Structures are given as C-alpha cells and as structure tokens.
Amino acid sequence: MKVLVAIKRVVDYNVKVRVKADNSGVDLANVKMSLNPFCEIAVEEAIRLKEKGIATEIIAVAVGPTAAQEQLRTALALGADRAILVETSDELNSLAVAKALKAIVDKEQPQLVILGKQAIDSDNNQTGQMLAALTGFAQGTFASKVEVAGDTLNVTREIDGGLQTVALNLPAIVTTDLRLNEPRYASLPNIMKAKKKPLETVTPDALGVSTASTTKTLKVEAPAARSAGIKVTSVAELVEKLKTEAKVI
Amino acid sequence: MTVLVIADFLQGQENAAIAPATLNTVAAAAEIGGDVHVLVAGQAVGGVAEAAAKIAGVAKVLVADNAAYAHLLPENVAPLIVALVLESGAKGYSHVLAPATTNGKNILPRVAALLDVDQISEIISVESANTFKRPIYAGNAIATVQSSAAIKVITVRTTGFDPVAAEGGSASVEAIAAAPDAGKSKFVGEELAKSDRPELTAAKVVVSGGRGMGNGDNFNHLYALADKLGAAVGASRAAVDAGFVPNDMQVGQTGKIVAPQLYIAVGISGAIQHLAGMKDSKVIVAINKDEEAPIFQVADYGLVADLFDAVPELASQL
Numbered sequence: 327m328k329v330l331v332a333i334k335r336v337v338d339y340n341v342k343v344r345v346k347a348d349n350s351g352v353d354l355a356n357v358k359m360s361l362n363p364f365c366e367i368a369v370e371e372a373i374r375l376k377e378k379g380i381a382t383e384i385i386a387v388a389v390g391p392t393a394a395q396e397q398l399r400t401a402l403a404l405g406a407d408r409a410i411l412v413e414t415s416d417e418l419n420s421l422a423v424a425k426a427l428k429a430i431v432d433k434e435q436p437q438l439v440i441l442g443k444q445a446i447d448s449d450n451n452q453t454g455q456m457l458a459a460l461t462g463f464a465q466g467t468f469a470s471k472v473e474v475a476g477d478t479l480n481v482t483r484e485i486d487g488g489l490q491t492v493a494l495n496l497p498a499i500v501t502t503d504l505r506l507n508e509p510r511y512a513s514l515p516n517i518m519k520a521k522k523k524p525l526e527t528v529t530p531d532a533l534g535v536s537t538a539s540t541t542k543t544l545k546v547e548a549p550a551a552r553s554a555g556i557k558v559t560s561v562a563e564l565v566e567k568l569k570t571e572a573k574v575i
Numbered sequence: 576m577t578v579l580v581i582a583d584f585l586q587g588q589e590n591a592a593i594a595p596a597t598l599n600t601v602a603a604a605a606e607i608g609g610d611v612h613v614l615v616a617g618q619a620v621g622g623v624a625e626a627a628a629k630i631a632g633v634a635k636v637l638v639a640d641n642a643a644y645a646h647l648l649p650e651n652v653a654p655l656i657v658a659l660v661l662e663s664g665a666k667g668y669s670h671v672l673a674p675a676t677t678n679g680k681n682i683l684p685r686v687a688a689l690l691d692v693d694q695i696s697e698i699i700s701v702e703s704a705n706t707f708k709r710p711i712y713a714g715n716a717i718a719t720v721q722s723s724a725a726i727k728v729i730t731v732r733t734t735g736f737d738p739v740a741a742e743g744g745s746a747s748v749e750a751i752a753a754a755p756d757a758g759k760s761k762f763v764g765e766e767l768a769k770s771d772r773p774e775l776t777a778a779k780v781v782v783s784g785g786r787g788m789g790n791g792d793n794f795n796h797l798y799a800l801a802d803k804l805g806a807a808v809g810a811s812r813a814a815v816d817a818g819f820v821p822n823d824m825q826v827g828q829t830g831k832i833v834a835p836q837l838y839i840a841v842g843i844s845g846a847i848q849h850l851a852g853m854k855d856s857k858v859i860v861a862i863n864k865d866e867e868a869p870i871f872q873v874a875d876y877g878l879v880a881d882l883f884d885a886v887p888e889l890a891s892q893l
C-alpha cells in the first residue's frame with residue numbers, strides 16, 4: 327500500500343526560544359531548525375511498514391517554506407521514496423495544512439497517512455484529526471502500536487487512563503506518540519542518495535486550497551518567570567520549610 | 576450566546592463517572608459568558624448525565640446514550656457534535672469547548688474541521704468571548720489569539736481554570752437522538768492503569784520520578800512517599816520510555832499538564848519538555864544529586880542529595 331507521511335520543519339527541540347521584543351512572535355533568526363520529533367517517528371513507522379513488505383511506496387509531504395526542502399531531504403535519506411513540498415511563506419494554521427494535505431491525498435490515494443501527534447512549535451495537536459475529518463477517514467491518534475491486518479488497521483493509543491486499541495477501516499490516518507518506535511539515523515550514503523530522489527513543489531493555489539484562517543495572533547509574550555528558590559541542606563530542613571514557610575503539607 | 580461543553584469521563588470506572596477536567600472546562604465556559612450546556616455522549620451514561628446536571632452553572636444537559644458513542648470514538652461523536660451545532664442555527668451555539676484530555680484532543684479538531692473553522696488548543700485564559708491565551712513552544716511563549724469564527728472550537732487546559740463546584744446546579748436533562756454508527760472504527764480493548772491514588776491532573780500533591788530512579792521497582796520509594804502525602808505519582812518521559820512506569824504517568828509538553836500545590840521532582844533533570852508540564856505548580860521541590868541540574872532553576876526548594884537516601888528519609892519524617 328501507498329503510505330503518505332506528513333512532516334513539519336520546526337525549531338529544534340533543544341532550543342529554548344525567546345519572545346521578540348515587540349511581542350510579534352518568537353525569535354527564530356539563526357535558530358537551529360529540525361524535523362519535528364513526532365514527524366521523525368512517523369517517517370520511521372512508514373519505513374518499518376515498507377521493510378515488512380506492507381508499504382510499497384512512501385511519499386513525504388511538507389507544507390511550509392522553501393527551506394522545508396531540508397526536512398524533506400532528511401525524510402528521503404531515512405527511506406521515503408519521493409517528496410512533495412506544498413510551498414508557502416505564510417505561517418499556516420492546522421486547518422489550512424490539513425486542507426493542503428487533503429488535496430495531496432486526493433491526488434495520491436494513499437491507504438495510510440501518518441503524521442506526528444503534535445508539532446513542538448504551535449503545540450496544536452490538530453492536523454491529523456482535521457485531515458481525518460476532511461477525508462472522512464478513521465483516525466488512530468497518539469499511536470504506540472500500529473498493525474495492518476488485511477483491510478483493517480489496529481492502532482494502540484496512549485490515552486489518559488493507559489492504552490486503548492481500536493480497529494480502523496483503511497484508508498486511515500495515524501498520529502504518532504513517543505513510544506511508537508525509536509527513529510533511526512540517516513546514513514551518509516543514504517543522505518547522498520536522497521539528493522537524487524524526486525522532490526516536487528506545488529503551491530496551495532495550484533492545489534486550489536484556501537489558506538484563510540479564522541484566528542489571528544494578537545501578541546506573543548514570555549511566560550511569568552518563577553522567582554528563584556533556595557537550596558536546603560537536609561531533609562529535615564525541607565520538611566520544616568514545607569510545613570512552616572510554604573504551608574503545603 | 577450559548578457554550579456547548581463536551582463532557583469527558585474517567586476511564587476505567589465501572590460506572591462511568593464525569594472526569595474532573597469537565598469542571599474546569601465549565602469554568603472556562605462560564606468566563607466566556609452566556610448559557611452553558613453540557614453534552615454527555617456515551618453508552619449507559621444516565622448516571623453521568625445526572626451528575627452533569629448538578630454541576631454549578633450548567634443550564635442544560637444533552638444526553639446521547641447509544642452504543643455508537645461508547646468509548647467516544649471520534650468518527651461517531653464528531654458528527655453528533657457538528658449536527659448539534661448546525662441544528663442550533665444562528666442563535667445557537669457560539670462556542671464548543673472540551674477539556675484538553677486525550678478524548679478532547681482526539682475529538683475536537685475533527686469537529687472544527689467539519690465546521691471549517693480553526694481550533695484553538697489548550698487555552699489557559701479567557702480574555703473575552705473571542706480572545707484567549709494559550710501556551711506555545713512548550714510553554715516558553717504565551718500567545719494571545721483572537722477568533723473570527725462564527726463557532727469557536729476550543730480545548731481547555733485544566734490548569735488554567737479552577738474547577739466549578741460539582742454540586743449545586745439543577746440543569747434540565749434532555750435526551751437527543753443518535754446518528755448511526757459511521758462504521759469506520761471499532762473499539763477493541765483497553766489496558767487501564769489501576770490506582771487508589773488521586774488522579775494525576777487533579778491531585779493537590781504530585782511526586783514524580785525520572786531516569787534517576789533507575790528501574791520500575793525503585794518507584795516503590797515514591798509510592799511510599801506519595802501515600803504519606805496523599806499524592807499522585809508522575810514521571811518524566813525518560814522513565815516512561817525506559818519502561819519503569821506506564822505512559823499515563825508522563826508529565827510534560829507531550830504528556831499530562833499538572834499544577835498541584837506541591838510538586839516533588841525526584842531524579843529528574845528538568846528538560847524544557849518536562850518543565851512545560853509542571854512549572855505552574857504552586858511549590859516545586861527538586862531532589863537531584865547533580866547540583867547543576869536545570870530543575871533547580873524552577874524549584875522553590877532544592878535538595879542536592881542521592882534520592883535513595885533522601886526519599887526514604889523524607890517519607891519517614893512525614
């Protein structure tokens with residue numbers, strides 16, 4: 327089956343971002359950018375399905391700026407067969423991204439679309455569910471295990487109370503959680519080979535997709551800072567402080 | 576203006592009970608203003624509907640009791656919510672709110688897309704009926720966002736809102752018709768953690784362990800401490816990934832968000848992803864043998880010590 331993997335270029339997870347002085351957003355100038363960690367897990371899962379002989383072709387899709395080609399090349403180096411960039415310099419909301427992905431799904435007709443559960447910049451946790459709504463597919467979100475059984479997909483999901491397993495009709499949407507797999511690193515020869523794999527660029531316009539949004543960011547501020555605490559020297563002092571100063575026990 | 580709140584249930588209860596996060600969500604709805612209605616969708620949820628009717632400030636409870644809604648499968652529940660909103664017409668629902676629980680996060684974006692509006696995820700404050708604050712970048716920035724959508728679809732981070740009282744209301748209860756099962760998905764089974772301790776996101780005290788715990792058995796030190804404090808027990812991602820404890824205990828950017836009166840971090844270094852889930856706690860205690868560990872930068876009280884000495888000693892002094 328054909329598998330589509332959606333990926334996002336985001337600030338690297340090790341970076342602690344700073345808010346811009348004019349409160350218009352966060353400062354991303356000269357900041358390291360990477361493949362969103364949950365998207366890395368999505369790519370890895372697709373590759374494993376291909377290694378098992380279940381996936382026949384893996385298409386990586388990014389919706390984002392020209393520079394997102396870098397992350398698509400990473401996906402190609404990891405094992406995706408070809409890539410599509412839906413190029414836009416606008417920062418799109420999850421719904422607009424889902425609409426762009428829907429247009430690609432219509433064209434490519436994959437049996438399975440794998441996305442990360444959340445992008446670590448917007449922390450939205452929406453795109454997969456929205457794509458499922460727009461395509462009418464079933465969704466297996468926050469997946470920690472994915473098994474294809476004929477035309478059914480069994481997905482084990484990380485939920486608040488533990489784990490839940492659902493059986494979904496294919497085609498379906500999966501969003502990845504942290505325990506789904508441990509992504510591999512791309513080898514140097516594969517990074518070289520990835521440069522020759524096909525990467526197609528389209529625009530939302532050409533796909534006939536509206537990128538209109540019903541939300542506007544008015545300002546972005548730094549969170550309230552915690553005031554500095556103290557070091558205690560013994561357990562007895564800790565207990566004393568918690569009882570008499572903090573009054574929480 | 577009427578706000579529709581989607582109720583969530585506590586998982587693993589024999590008779591489904593309303594999840595406390597629903598009460599925080601009703602609090603957010605009350606801040607928005609107008610009438611508050613609560614939708615209880617599920618199977619055999621008569622008891623939950625009765626409980627929902629008692630929630631302070633709720634005007635009406637809508638009950639969709641049907642096998643199709645058992646386990647809140649989004650393929651079935653999202654169309655139900657969308658139909659409710661659309662049938663309510665121009666004078667009907669202005670907002671749809673759900674707690675940012677795994678059920679809320681699973682269902683609500685599907686609703687938003689079907690309504691062709693953006694979703695606003697995990698609000699922590701209501702500035703006005705169309706303007707909200709929400710954390711982004713693991714809580715390292717707070718965005719103020721304004722929605723021009725006719726119907727505002729929002730998930731609520733429970734730590735941003737004090738829960739309303741579970742008792743004292745007297746809402747009317749109305750059964751609503753069920754749509755047919757979409758036939759796209761089926762519930763197969765679940766493995767739920769059983770614990771007599773308080774629920775992590777509702778506990779007044781949380782004791783969390785990290786990679787420093789070394790293995791799952793060593794978490795018994797934390798359970799002993801937690802039982803002295805009436806606390807819930809949480810964990811870092813590293814402790815969950817290593818298999819020390821189950822996934823439902825993960826606190827952080829991509830796990831559970833907690834803000835108890837007291838949070839005790841044991842053998843946790845304090846990565847930004849972990850801080851994102853606990854830095855709004857009232858008092859933070861860190862126990863770590865590395866005095867340079869970043870967790871000390873957010874701790875009110877830091878103890879540089881080996882946890883295997885400090886934790887049993889702390890438990891014995893309480």
Ligand SMILES: Cc1cc2nc3c(=O)[nH]c(=O)nc-3n(C[C@H](O)[C@H](O)[C@H](O)COP(=O)(O)OP(=O)(O)OC[C@H]3O[C@@H](n4cnc5c(N)ncnc54)[C@H](O)[C@@H]3O)c2cc1C
Pocket residue numbers: 339363364446784785786787788810811812813814825826827828829830831841842843844845846847848849852862863864865868880881882883
């Ligand atoms: C996409 C993504 C999402 C993530 N989401 C989360 C999340 O939601 N929650 C989360 O927690 N993390 C999350 N992480 C992981 C995060 O980046 C850190 O890797 C993780 O929090 C580290 O866990 P830790 O502090 O237990 O382990 P470590 O960083 O290894 O720290 C262990 C600490 O234990 C101390 N220690 C060891 N032995 C002892 C002892 N005997 N006595 C006292 N102290 C001791 C050490 O000094 C050290 O500070 C995420 C990462 C990514 C990439």
